Amino acid sequence: MLLDANEETFELIEIDGKEALFTNGRLDRTTVPEGLFCYDIRESNGFSGEPVTLEPHVMVNHWGTVLSKEEFTLNDEGFYSIDDFNYMGETLSIEEFTSPQNDIDMNI
Template identity: 40%
Template sequence: MRKETFEFYEFKGRKVLFTPARARYLEEPVPEGLFKYEIRHSDEGFEPCVLAKHILVNHYGTIFSRVPIDLGERGYIDFSEDIDFIDLNQIMTFDEYLSMLEENYDIKEQEMNMKMIR
């Protein structure tokens, strides 16, 4: 069982894990099936403002998502911290995150099947 913990966030409607560290400095390997993105903070302050595959300057942190995030033609997304990057005030491991998403998927699938039966 994995022990390293991460902060649980919502990024543009997707449930993600966040760490202020770069992925290469984590104690555990990132599980297969998770997508990694880095966040850049603004030049004027320390507000997170850009999501990309790799951030070289002003690295704010790293997020992990079960589903890919479309970065568009530019290869990055500008975002607003108070609207697009919401702290859900939970701490969890990779395993807990994957298990929670799997449970939510199973519940949604059951609800869809019930609607089809009706």
């Protein structure tokens, strides 16, 4: 089942220094607001619980979905290798994440 991005509460994460929203579900791409970049996370083989790549769509070893204000540059094979993944300890809606006030708060 695909989830409506606007009805989800996400975990705030950081991937290689870029803030993003995370859900372990699959998002309906048609519900993602314009201006956000959407990627699936592929888990390493063997179900280790380690996120290894961001990709446009993941069918096997899907670990979750990420929304970001910044684009992650995909390599020639069509993925971005994750070096550092951190949970920031907050939950946010898309509206909270994209509000101008959030940009101010995050930079203080």
